[in-house]
Amino acid sequence: MERRKFIRHSTAATAGLISGPLLASSAGQAGPTLKDSVKAVRPLVICTWDFHKASAKAWEVLKDGGNALDAVEQGVKVEEADPDNQTVGVGGRPDRDGNVTLDACIMDKDGNCGAVLAMQNIAHPVSVARKVMEETPHVMLAGKGAEQFAYAMGFKKTDLLTQRSKQEWLEWKKTSKYEPVINIENHDTIGMLALDQDGDISGACTTSGMAYKMAGRVGDSPIIGAGLFVDNEIGGATATGVGEEVVRTVGSFLIVELMRQGKSPQDACEEGVKRIIAKNKDKQDFQIGFIAINKKGETGGYCIHPGFSYRTYSEAGHVNNPSKSYLES
Template identity: 60%
Template sequence: MDRRKFIHNTTLAGTGLATGATLLGCKNESGKVDAFAKAEKQSAFKPSPIAICTWNFSGATARAGELLSQGKSALDAVIAGVAVEEENEENSTVGIGATPDREGNVTLDACVMNPAGDCGAVLAVENIVNVAALARKVMEDTPHVILAGRGAEEYAYKAGFKKQPLLTEQRKLEWEEWLKTSNYKPAINVENHDTIGMLAIDGDGDIAGACTTSGLGYKMKGRVGDSPIIGSGLFLDNEVGGAVATGMGEEVLKTVGSFLIVELMRSGMSPQEACEEAVYRITRKNNRYKDFQVAYIAMNKSGDTGSFCIHKGFNMMKWQENKNDVIESKAFI
């Protein structure tokens, strides 16, 4: 076959594939509208504003819901919502009062995404409480997506953030007690290794998300988990929906869990089905899954929500129409 004939035949084959894909985008043999048409229909529907977050952080969703009720954007709502926990000294996994690493240093990670698909993240930041807001600054005011460590901290000061020590006296005492044994084994569903991830839909039907954490308690210096990594700790597509993760970040990273959930919803799965499949991927590939927790929450463009985890004990908060409800998650085990 000469080159011209080869190219001609290849073009015909490609056209056939494209036509097939177009037909799949309309109806299958049984006459049912497939995932593409379903997603298009979902994106045209505008539910009443919603905010959901990982774990029982009712104050966070209440704050986000308050802003949504005022007509504020989804991005404004999630940043303000997670800030409630970043500023809560009693929360040992987020912001000020978080558990330090093995050397006694508190380092924070966060990321955000807006409805346009823009994103920003900061990793291993010290002395800054509201790192989700800092990640937003990186997204909106710099040419970059990620700033890390000292560079992120120095940028925060230039952007107007105040320096504030993050290690409280209570966490210091706990760390000093931990040093006596240095036993490192994160406990399932005990808040020494979790995060707050939040998704919101505003009055315009737009979706935004934020994720903020101190990471694993007594982690190695420099360790970063899934939370600030776009596609793992958080991912959204404003035409489809969004997802966030919590639990053992190393396991979420291996399957790019939040991105996977959004793509599964794009293909037609409900948020609940997509969260379940993402957890199944982990349990199928890792026979040690009984030793750690991973949990996901998700929301699609229609406002449908879902959650799933490996071990019982995980829950999510959902705010909608001035109701703030705790939803217990179904579990693999």
């Protein structure tokens, strides 16, 4: 498949990507607070990509007065259960050895979090991640340990490799060429953030990772601070795309900290992408997308290449938002 061709911004625009000092706020300095005169937009859910069924499910929880943690778990489970989504859960594309391995994390309003990494044979890794958070003293469980814990918690063994994904893997093996394709569903994680009626924020992120990855590869999605971060005083952020680059900048944590300094979710997402670009001046053939939400119910999204979008659902409606991008088509 021929890769889409993109043009760079002008030299002047590229020169402008050098960003200011990292996290310059002083220790102990109070973060921004929501003024009493500002009416927050809530409840609200936002998720990466046009996963309208997932955002609709989360909204069902929120509109009935449910909490943000339940909303994000129930929302992303829709995609985990969909065999036609080859980037998440059942039907996810396998690694180079033909094994489907899943990663997920979840984080609540109190900063509690749980994650599973490189787990096989379990259809709903986000729910296992929640069990890790609620039932163990740990944050992360990986591989066989995560799988055995899931069985102990009552999860059933499931064959995750569908016939469609298996046939595509067998075709890929003829050349075994590893080349992520921008905005093609071989690495399109679902990350979701919710603000409930009480003003509390939670988030979840789940993926089958890059198609035909090396066995054992884990990206940003289950890593708290990289693929997902929530601070209930400020807001939350989550990511999609080439996870290695998000990990290098601790992207979601960075965006929340930028919002702590007073940036809007949109401006914080843009700065997050620019930090990644700054570390990859000679390599821009990959996609990263960030979304964020703050306590006011303001949202933002930004990416490297055109084509990324994100869903929002509130009383104002259910909308797919094309993201602004650093590069132009």
